[in-house]
Amino acid sequence: MLNAAQIEALSRLARIQLDARETAALVTQLGEILNLVERMNAVATDGVEPLAHPLEIDSRRRADEITEQDQRANLQHGAPATEAGYYLVPRVIE
Template sequence: MSLEKTEVDTISRLAAISVDASEVDQLTAKISNVLDLFQRMEAVDTTNVEPMSHPLDQVQRLREDVVTETDHHEEYQKLAPAAEKGMYLVPQVID
C-alpha cells in the first residue's frame, strides 16, 4: 500500500506536526514501507497459532500480595492545592 504526498500532508496536519516540503518524499516512502509490512503480516495464516503473551514459556515468580505501607491519602489530599470528595481538582485543559 503506498501513500500519496497529499495523504502525508493530511496526516501531518491532523497530527499537528510540521513536515518540511523536502522531507515529504522520504516520509511518504517510509510510511508506505511500514504499511506494506503490515499487509505482508496480515497475509500470514495464523489460524492454528495459539496467542501468547511472551515468546518464552516461562512462569513469572510473584511475591505474595501483602500491604506493606500505610494509606497516606488523607495527608496528600491536605497538601494538594485543590481537592474535593477524595479527588484532586486540576484546571481544565480541554475545551
C-alpha cells in the first residue's frame, strides 16, 4: 500500500501534478495494482539471472560516420517555444 504522501513523492519524481481527488483515487488504485504485483513473491527466484531482453543477443555497433545533416528548421517546426534556434523554457536559476 502506498499512502497519499508516497503518491505525492512519486508524482514529484515523475513530474506529474496531481490534485487531491486524483491522489485519493490513486491510493486505492495503486494499492490494488501492487496487491496484484505482490503475487510475484509466491515464486522463489533465488539464483535466477534477471532477463532484460527476450533475445539475448549482442549489441550491434554503427560506424563512426556523420549521417545526419542540419534539420533544425524541420525539427523545431512544432516546438512549443523557440527563439534564435534555441528551445526556450522558463528561466532556470543555477
